[in-house]
Each structure stands twice: as structure tokens, then as C-alpha cells.
Amino acid sequence: MSSSSAQHWKSLFSDWPENLPRKGSVTSTLNEVAPYKGFMVRGDVLLLERTLPDATGARFVMMSFEGISSVKFIDPLRESDFAQAGFVGQFSKL
Numbered sequence: 001m002s003s004s005s006a007q008h009w010k011s012l013f014s015d016w017p018e019n020l021p022r023k024g025s026v027t028s029t030l031n032e033v034a035p036y037k038g039f040m041v042r043g044d045v046l047l048l049e050r051t052l053p054d055a056t057g058a059r060f061v062m063m064s065f066e067g068i069s070s071v072k073f074i075d076p077l078r079e080s081d082f083a084q085a086g087f088v089g090q091f092s093k094l
Contacts, residue, residue: 006044006065013065014041017084020077023051026063027070034061 016022025035026048036048046068048061079091 009065009068013046019081021075024073028067029069
């Protein structure tokens with residue numbers, strides 16, 4: 001993972017838009033999925049509050065921004081929600 005990608009993830013989570021729900025799932029570069037219902041940021045580390053404990057009983061997971069491969073959103077969102085997060089372009093109107 002490039003440091004540029006890590007900076008983009010850090011920027012997204014550090015400046016999270018108010019209108020985006022703070023829940024979804026993060027997929028790591030090791031292909032592990034961590035569903036979350038809240039998060040906190042400290043330096044280059046993301047702390048995720050899991051929606052349910054994992055197989056080992058863990059309710060929280062800490063990961064570096066370099067370890068993030070993708071972020072998925074659960075709630076229905078609008079184009080304007082992502083525009084507030086700095087994304088440009090348009091969704092399909094179909």
C-alpha cells in the first residue's frame with residue numbers, strides 16, 4: 001500500500017463528514033473484513049468499534065491506515081453525501 005493511499009484514508013477518517021454514517025466495514029490489505037459502528041483516529045492508527053465481537057471476542061480493532069484496502073458503507077447514501085467528503089463526479093441517474 002502506498003503512503004499516498006494511507007494519507008487518503010487518514011484524511012477521510014480524520015475529517016469524516018457529519019452527514020456520512022459512522023458505520024460500515026473496512027477490508028484490510030490482508031483481506032480481513034471488520035464491520036464497524038464507530039471509530040476514532042490517533043495519529044496513523046484507526047480504532048474501529050466492531051458491530052459484533054469477532055470469533056476471538058474482540059470488540060475493537062486497531063489498524064494502520066496503510067493496512068486499509070477498502071471501505072464499504074451499509075446505509076443508502078446520496079451523491080451529495082460523497083461530494084461533502086471531497087468526491088467529484090456523478091452517480092448514474094438510472
